[in-house]
Amino acid sequence: MSFFAILLALMLDQARPLGRDNPVYEAMRGWARWTRQTLDAGQTHHGWLAWWLAVAAPALGAMAVYWALWAIHGLLAFAWMTLALYFTLGFRQFSHHFTAIRVALESGDxxxxxxxxxRWKGADVADGPREEFLRQVIEHSVLAAHRHVFGVLVCFxxxxxxxxxxxxAVMYRMAEHLSRRWAAQSADEHSDASRQAARGGWHAVDFLPVRATALAFAVVGNFEEAIANWRQERMASPSNDGLLLAATAGAMNVRLGGQSAAAGGPDWPGSDQRAPQLAHLASAVGLVWRSVVLWLLLLALGMLARFW
Known part of the structure; x- marks a missing residue:
């Protein structure tokens, strides 16, 4: 059931992508805003209470509806799973940004x-060398692909x-939303308690998914260099994003950032010979799609093994 729910949700996302201002997302933002305003009184435990309620309540609600529908008929439960995935996945929510950037670069603009x-990052992009700009595009694209596709799939x-x-899937999407919204708001609006809870909670929720994505990139890319970069980044920094970017750099054979490099630490092996080029944008697309196919293949094999 999980395999077909994922496949159908991905097809729906490609055929009719959701807008950023749809009612479900508006409800999610309103719920997160209400829990923070109501429960965050400035103490550390208040921040964690607000975070837990904001994340757990929608996830438990989705689970309760699934169980209730399963008791009625399995097809109703399947339809609910597919609908939940459709609203939590977001392949087209980032791919059109990437496509616009790639088309502009290929046309010389x-x-x-x-x-x-x-516009995609919601922040100014400083003028700098072309290679630095391409590095930012690749990094932001890879992180977006993980947070909108692979991370959701792993948790689901x-x-x-x-x-x-x-x-x-609902838990992951809510945790990712809080990590962006609560961390981005200034200290004048709310206390630091919920901001720290959102960061710590997101790190814990994304711990396993980011490693699953990094492993998938390594399998479909340059495995040896991806694992070597992964090990070096793990020793230098506990950052989930840095680990994913390190594995991606090795899988694509391109120099990217990462926490250790940003802090002035040692570069990954051979990084001086892998400056980002326009062709690496196509490589990033291929890496993502091969990883999607790998995931679907593994799920299909698991389904066949179950019914064997």
Whole structure:
């Protein structure tokens, strides 16, 4: 059931992508805003209470609906899983930004590409060397692919295997939303308690998914260099994002950032010979799609093994 739910959700996302202002996302933002305003009184435990309620309540609600529908008919439960995945996955929510940047660069409109990246990131993109700009595009694209596709899939599969339906996908999407919204707001609006809880909670929720994504990139890319970079970044920094970028750099044979490099630490092996080029954007697309195919293949094999 999980395999077909994922496949159908991905097809729906490609055929009819969701807008950023749809009612479900508005409800999610309103719920997160209400929990923070109501429960965050400035103490550390208040911040964690607000975070737990904001994340757990939607996940438990999705699980309860799944169980209720399963008691009525399995097809209703399947439809609910597919719908939940459709709203938590977001392949087209980032791919059109990437496509706009790539088309602008291929047509020679670097200013337009920089403007497109600024709109995507929601922040100004500093003028600098072309290689630095391409590095930012690749990094932001890889992180977006993980957070909108692979991270959701990992949590969904794990929780669905435990009989919890789409609870994992909902939990991951809420935790990722809080990590962006709560951390981005200034200290004048709210206390630091919920901001720190959002960061710590997101690191814990994303711990397993980011490593699963990094491993998938290594399998479909340059495995040896991806694992070597992974080990070096792990010793230099505990950052989930840095680990994923390190594995991606090795898998694509391109120099990217990472926490250790940003802090002035040692570069990954051979990074001086791997400056980002325009062709690496196509390599990034190929890496993501091969990883999607790998995931679907593994799920299909698991389904066949179950019914063997």
């Amino acid at each position: 670097e200013a337009g590409a920089r403007a497109a990246l600024a 599969v794990v929780f669905a295997a435990l009989g919890l339906g789409p609870a994992g």
